[in-house]
Amino acid sequence: MRAFAIFLALCGLGFAGAPEGKAVFQARCQPCHGANGEGKEAIAKMFKVEMHPLASKEVQSKSDAELKKVITAGTGKMKPVSGLSGEQVDDVVAFVRTLK
Numbered sequence: 698m699r700a701f702a703i704f705l706a707l708c709g710l711g712f713a714g715a716p717e718g719k720a721v722f723q724a725r726c727q728p729c730h731g732a733n734g735e736g737k738e739a740i741a742k743m744f745k746v747e748m749h750p751l752a753s754k755e756v757q758s759k760s761d762a763e764l765k766k767v768i769t770a771g772t773g774k775m776k777p778v779s780g781l782s783g784e785q786v787d788d789v790v791a792f793v794r795t796l797k
């Protein structure tokens with residue numbers, strides 16, 4: 698509880714974009730990646746790829762810059778996610794970090 702209060706305080710000071718990132722994630726990533734980034738089987742089948750869970754070592758070992766590139770430039774079968782501001786991309790990367 699105390700840790701959560703500190704977390705909220707830090708967010709208030711603008712240190713963490715994860716809560717904003719969660720909203721972006723739910724709107725723009727969750728339909729394919731699932732609520733916890735586990736990956737939707739139907740999407741993986743449709744694209745005929747193996748989707749690494751976003752919490753996995755494969756994804757978490759990427760740098761923030763690499764994750765931003767995946768979002769803004771796409772990767773493999775994933776198309777770039779359009780219409781996000783630079784700040785929203787930062788926030789959603791912060792949220793992806795909370796999944797590990």
Ligand code: HEC
Binds near residue numbers: 728729756
């Ligand atoms: C239309 C479905 C779709 C949406 C929307 C989508 N993705 Fe993806 N994503 C995929 C697929 C499919 C792959 C696997 C691509 C491949 O390996 O060819 C992938 C791969 C990734 C990877 C790389 C995983 C790896 O193993 O290298 C990351 C990170 C990722 N997505 C993050 C996101 C984030 C963050 C968002 C939202 C801003 C998002 N994706 C939106 C379908 C989607």
